[in-house]
Amino acid sequence: MIDKRVATIAEAMAGIPDGATVLVGGFGAVGQPNALIDGLIEQGAGGLTIVANNAGVGHVGLARLMELGRVRKIVCSFPRSSDSSVFEGLYRAGKIELEIVPQGTMAERMRAAGAGVPAFFTATAVGTKLAQGKETREIDGRTYVLECALPGDVALVEAWEADRWGNLTFRQSGRNFNPVMAMAGKTTVVQTQHLVELGELDPERVVTPGIFVDRVLHVPYGDPTGF
Amino acid sequence: MTDTVATMTPLSRTQMAQRLAHDIPEGWYVNLGIGMPTQVADCVPAGREVIFHSENGVLGMGPAPAKDAVEPWMINAGKQYVTLVKGGAYVHHADSFAMIRGGHLDLCVLGAFEVAENGDIANWATSENDTAPAVGGAMDLAAGAKRLWVMMDHTTKDGRPKLVKRCSYPLTALGAVRRVYTNLAVLDVTPNGFAVVEMCPGLSFAELQARTEAELHKAG
Numbered sequence: 001m002i003d004k005r006v007a008t009i010a011e012a013m014a015g016i017p018d019g020a021t022v023l024v025g026g027f028g029a030v031g032q033p034n035a036l037i038d039g040l041i042e043q044g045a046g047g048l049t050i051v052a053n054n055a056g057v058g059h060v061g062l063a064r065l066m067e068l069g070r071v072r073k074i075v076c077s078f079p080r081s082s083d084s085s086v087f088e089g090l091y092r093a094g095k096i097e098l099e100i101v102p103q104g105t106m107a108e109r110m111r112a113a114g115a116g117v118p119a120f121f122t123a124t125a126v127g128t129k130l131a132q133g134k135e136t137r138e139i140d141g142r143t144y145v146l147e148c149a150l151p152g153d154v155a156l157v158e159a160w161e162a163d164r165w166g167n168l169t170f171r172q173s174g175r176n177f178n179p180v181m182a183m184a185g186k187t188t189v190v191q192t193q194h195l196v197e198l199g200e201l202d203p204e205r206v207v208t209p210g211i212f213v214d215r216v217l218h219v220p221y222g223d224p225t226g227f
Numbered sequence: 228m229t230d231t232v233a234t235m236t237p238l239s240r241t242q243m244a245q246r247l248a249h250d251i252p253e254g255w256y257v258n259l260g261i262g263m264p265t266q267v268a269d270c271v272p273a274g275r276e277v278i279f280h281s282e283n284g285v286l287g288m289g290p291a292p293a294k295d296a297v298e299p300w301m302i303n304a305g306k307q308y309v310t311l312v313k314g315g316a317y318v319h320h321a322d323s324f325a326m327i328r329g330g331h332l333d334l335c336v337l338g339a340f341e342v343a344e345n346g347d348i349a350n351w352a353t354s355e356n357d358t359a360p361a362v363g364g365a366m367d368l369a370a371g372a373k374r375l376w377v378m379m380d381h382t383t384k385d386g387r388p389k390l391v392k393r394c395s396y397p398l399t400a401l402g403a404v405r406r407v408y409t410n411l412a413v414l415d416v417t418p419n420g421f422a423v424v425e426m427c428p429g430l431s432f433a434e435l436q437a438r439t440e441a442e443l444h445k446a447g
Contacts, residue, residue, distance in 0.1 A: 027283045028306045078361040100360060103282060104324030104367030111321040123370040124328060127401035172300040172317055176283050179319040223299035
């Protein structure tokens, strides 16, 4: 019997090595897998590269992971938030590396990783400092910049519903980066609000099929709060 | 005050949003940038169907909910609570940006620090050494939408022109801006530079030029 469910946060986080690239879903607090981020803090891996749209808020979650010195590099589109002082302090002190990526390029780089596409050309960022040093090519009269796929060793994802095969649905704008990160992670770990029986999810409603998912942890925490 | 002094009142934020919204035809798919452009959604004339897109996977974004009807899973790219209109849809981030980068959006409206007479836009960082610059989806939107309009004050708070010959701040996109709506004027970006489409009442062409670094032309 295929059963991707795990019973504990320790099982969900097992085997994440030092130096891993970890994709973290969510846009602000919505769709962000907070229990898994706390699990990563507990688990102890360091020297991490974190890929997330934002760079943490306050002193919890990703901000806490950074504050503990466990993050070597962050790849994100928008490091500023209502309180991103932990990241900003580390960045100014030269203690964390930052790779700023346009939000659409970031999503597409992960989609490409999940789809076996090693690189692609895009018009986004052409002529800007975010394209400096990158290969460009003129195609049909327009200039494009080459962007490489962005795979993760691990993806941490939040779903609304999941079954034991790892089929997932998402809630409203909580979908955001989660499905592309699920595709791009070598090991994809899901925290889900609702765990349902196999067959309960209408196949027409499944957004991420279980082929992209490795572990499912039931975390019925309620509504997202705090941005 | 003598009555020989010309009186000119710049447009308010709401008037700017109304002026811009007036030019959005029915049926357009539109992304409004964070900040000043967000207000445009509230100013579309009644009965005109315009579909708003938000980068975080919302197509058919509606207005802010009533305080007692907030849906905690429903935010826009500015991380404000919003609603979904009848006919709206949720997508993931790669599909949301496929709408942007694939040229499916009819219009994007962004704020800006500077717009140059060749259509270059600078709107994401105020120096080459900005501490932790944040680009978000601005570069995707500027390069990907079918047309880019900018909504911004004509000058900075301390009176420096924002319509310039060449941008001095880090660029968001090259040659992308089609039209600029400021609190003083509406200007098209043309092969000859900025062409003044209209000015706020009481303002002369010479006075507008005095507040603009780039050379202005009369439209038409």
